[in-house]
Amino acid sequence: MGKYNVLILGSGGREHTLAWKISQSDLLNELFIAPGNAGTMEVGKNIEINVNDFKAIAEFCIQRSIHLVLVGPEEPLVKGICNYFELEPSLSEIMIIGPGKEGASLEGSKDFAKQFMNRHNIPTASYGTFSRDTVDQAILFLEKLNPPFVLKADGLAAGKGVIICEELDSAISGLKEMLLGKKFGAASELVVIEEFLKGIELSVFALLDGESYVLLPEAKDYKRVGEGDTGPNTGGMGSVSPVPFADKAFMKKVEDRIIAPTVRGLKSEGIKYCGFIFAGLMNVGGDPYVIEYNVRLGDPETEVVLPRIKSDFLELLILAAKGKVSKYEIQIDDEVAACVMLVSGGYPGDYEKGEEIMIKGSPEGSLLFHAGTTMDESTNKILTSGGRVLAVISKGRTLSSAMEKSYLAIEQIHFDRMFFRRDIGMDLLSK
Ligand code: AMP
Ligand code: GLY
16 A cells, blocks of 8 residues: 545544544655644644535646545535545545435434334334324324333434433423424424433444444443433533443344344445444443434544554545455454543633633643644634543543543643543443
């Protein structure tokens, strides 16, 4: 293999982690991140292009002879960035990691994902899909379910499109707000109502090459803002990998019942898919069920998954683009990785931006990935620019030693109204 110019699209902790990992590859020539953050500029070159501006991305790729584009977030995938590249002759030689529009519907439409799972016998909660014309049937459907009630906007809603209600009355009013009041705009023109699954969640990732796949380490993320899994949902307040209950027997079930049938299903339906699949799973009494598919890597799961991969990640991406991952033996580090997110006061509600971030020293043995940060060029100061600001990751022989290191490292970091959960991984320790 020669040397490759790589463009990563996105600006979060996931993208800094990807950039950090790819920057270590011997196969790399130049690395660009669009638009990136204050962390990605330490390992590559930030480019001021919006991830949904396909024309500007295409022009940049031609101008800088980009060989491989890695799409971080879901939005450009659901909007068809891969189809755009495929249809334009001057771009068709460029390798792009991510599914086309149809494959991306696994994340872009909950109804599409549910139908797909039913067609391929992939275990998931039973469900019904309803529109504004079928509100009455939706209410009848709700009345037959046991609480809690799970309502999901069909389309992308920035991670906010799921409502879980204990009471039938609040479920019915939530349903009406979504379907009739357009609570999530076009995303809630259809609503999926599903059976509540009781168990522990985990995230499983695979890289697909169209024919075959490579399984990456699994992870667990902590979605609620408050300790003890309380308060509103966030993008993710921390993560750990591996997940203690995901032993060999459980992961075999995940591969046999979920990942392999998903890959076969995509192929049998003629959906070309070269990219990541992220299965959000519920472990229900030892059996995995799909809660949702995402068509990208998770954030903050990537921050603990990638540091455990010993293999050359760029080599793996190139092999995926060439349809050659079937014999690839990925090397995984046995150590445990724990990530704690440092977030802005007020998140996931309103929060201030532009707070100066003080990092006293680089925490020994820990990694620091930037999420919502920006570099103020005039003062050379690093400022907050998002709700999730920094991810602190440590590895250790045990989960508790990894967590201890991360919490120690956080003592070196400060910005006004910074907060974080102090119980990441704790639920897994007592098991
Ligand atoms: P999603 O956006 O589909 O990941 O849903 C957000 C969160 O809602 C998930 O991470 C779960 O914690 C929860 N959830 C979604 N669907 C179900 C379900 N059928 N049963 C229990 N919890 C669910
Ligand atoms: N951490 C969950 C997600 O990336 O959607």
